[in-house]
Amino acid sequence: QAQLVESGGGLVQAGGSLRLSCTGSRTILGIYVMGWYRQDPGKQRELVATITTGGVTTYADSVKGRFTISGGTAEDTVYLQMNSLKPEDTAVYYCNARSLYGLRGEALRYPRDYWGQGTQVTVSS
Numbered sequence: 001q002a003q004l005v006e007s008g009g010g011l012v013q014a015g016g017s018l019r020l021s022c023t024g025s026r027t028i029l030g031i032y033v034m035g036w037y038r039q040d041p042g043k044q045r046e047l048v049a050t051i052t053t054g055g056v057t058t059y060a061d062s063v064k065g066r067f068t069i070s071g072g073t074a075e076d077t078v079y080l081q082m083n084s085l086k087p088e089d090t091a092v093y094y095c096n097a098r099s100l101y102g103l104r105g106e107a108l109r110y111p112r113d114y115w116g117q118g119t120q121v122t123v124s125s
Helices: none
Strands: 004-007 010-013 018-024 031-039 046-052 057-059 067-072 077-082 091-101 107-115 119-124
Touching: 004 091, 018 031, 018 091, 018 119, 031 067, 031 077, 046 067, 046 077, 057 067
Parallel strands: 010 119
Antiparallel strands: 004 018, 018 077, 031 046, 031 091, 046 057, 067 077, 091 107, 091 119
């Protein structure tokens, strides 16, 4: 069973917008931060934006002013509104949830990252 499910990717022209959604299956306890990462083939996965339980958001410099993360850990749902998209935003976008609990509800010594399956975003020039 997938713990995180993303949707909303697709093909868009430069300057356009897309909205990604990520919904948790409620099987992950104690999520304290959720976010979006992206990865191009041959490159490392990079942070795009995160939101904490307290609503504090962080953004990669490359997306500040263009992307907005919303939702929250209380709802196990997070969104990424992407405006003014550029070809360099093309990547597979992954939803992430970080927790101090395992899937059996066991407390962990270190945080664990949970990932969705990824959704492709392609921006044409």
